[in-house]
Amino acid sequence: MISTIKHRTAPTQLLALKALEQRLPLDHPKRANVEMDLMKQKARFAGERRVNYYLAFLPKVMHYRLFYDLRLKDKHDVQLDTLILTTNYIVLLETKHYTEYSEINELSQQLHHKQNHTETIPQPLEQIYRKQIELGNIFAANQLPPIPIYSYVLFTSPFNNIDLTQAPLDSEQMIRIDSLPKTIEQLNHKNDYCYLTNQDIKSLSRLLLEMHKPHSKSPLEIYSISRSDLIYGVFCPNCKYSTLKRNHYQHHWKCLSCSYLGKEDHVKALLDYALLFQKQITNSEARRFLNIQSRDQVYRILLGVLGRPNGHRYSLKTLLHD
Numbered sequence: 001m002i003s004t005i006k007h008r009t010a011p012t013q014l015l016a017l018k019a020l021e022q023r024l025p026l027d028h029p030k031r032a033n034v035e036m037d038l039m040k041q042k043a044r045f046a047g048e049r050r051v052n053y054y055l056a057f058l059p060k061v062m063h064y065r066l067f068y069d070l071r072l073k074d075k076h077d078v079q080l081d082t083l084i085l086t087t088n089y090i091v092l093l094e095t096k097h098y099t100e101y102s103e104i105n106e107l108s109q110q111l112h113h114k115q116n117h118t119e120t121i122p123q124p125l126e127q128i129y130r131k132q133i134e135l136g137n138i139f140a141a142n143q144l145p146p147i148p149i150y151s152y153v154l155f156t157s158p159f160n161n162i163d164l165t166q167a168p169l170d171s172e173q174m175i176r177i178d179s180l181p182k183t184i185e186q187l188n189h190k191n192d193y194c195y196l197t198n199q200d201i202k203s204l205s206r207l208l209l210e211m212h213k214p215h216s217k218s219p220l221e222i223y224s225i226s227r228s229d230l231i232y233g234v235f236c237p238n239c240k241y242s243t244l245k246r247n248h249y250q251h252h253w254k255c256l257s258c259s260y261l262g263k264e265d266h267v268k269a270l271l272d273y274a275l276l277f278q279k280q281i282t283n284s285e286a287r288r289f290l291n292i293q294s295r296d297q298v299y300r301i302l303l304g305v306l307g308r309p310n311g312h313r314y315s316l317k318t319l320l321h322d
């Protein structure tokens with residue numbers, strides 16, 4: 001049996017980066033970085049969705065509880081791609097997305113680091129060992145039984161045409177995604193002692209969810225881009241980089257390039273504001289961001305999408321899904 005206790009939240013980061021890419025002027029000096037990272041995030045998300053697919057084939061003898069994208073806030077932040085919790089053992093999976101370019105990219109990153117005499121890129125196995133130890137420490141600090149923890153670096157490819165047999169598997173803990181069900185089957189044979197009761201499982205699940213803190217850094221902080229560098233307004237869904245004009249009398253949005261007409265396009269712009277700036281907005285901030293001059297128009301728009309404000313501030317949290 002498989003139960004997903006925590007679903008993937010990666011799309012929030014991906015959506016924030018997409019919003020930034022659309023709002024960053026084409027000649028902005030950070031643009032190439034943002035585009036490259038957006039491409040990587042898209043590939044990462046596609047690769048992680050393939051993990052979900054293979055987890056459906058786990059041998060049925062055990063109840064597996066799945067946690068995706070956990071960021072545990074302890075002494076150090078522990079970021080776990082996938083955690084599989086059973087009564088007999090725990091598995092950590094660090095997904096590594098193998099593309100035909102990844103070796104070249106990694107090599108050039110390492111060279112870059114060497115040239116600047118800064119730290120070397122941590123190897124995936126070292127990273128996952130460190131996470132395994134931190135997780136063991138968290139369990140010990142919470143008086144949980146010393147359950148075995150296994151960790152694997154899992155090679156996925158976001159693209160179906162990549163031959164994963166070429167992936168550099170130089171340890172038993174580096175596995176290809178298609179051998180995941182077999183690896184879990186071996187763990188089931190090896191671990192016949194039941195460490196956790198159902199009550200332990202419940203408290204452990206609660207602990208992990210309580211310790212989880214979603215990504216809070218805006219991409220503007222990450223790339224040191226100022227708000228005033230961005231293009232404000234409501235974008236046309238057809239033209240991608242043109243903004244729409246508001247017709248105040250007919251209450252719709254119009255694109256002057258493609259004649260698109262829309263009613264609700266401000267919702268996407270307000271989501272961008274939440275992803276890039278902050279999770280609440282005032283009437284005057286919304287007027288500036290949506291490029292609308294009328295306070296009353298904006299009042300009606302915000303009320304319709306977000307409900308009543310708290311003081312002067314409307315909460316944008318209902319638009320986010322993390």
Ligand SMILES: [Zn+2]
Binds near residue numbers: 258
């Ligand atoms: Zn258009």
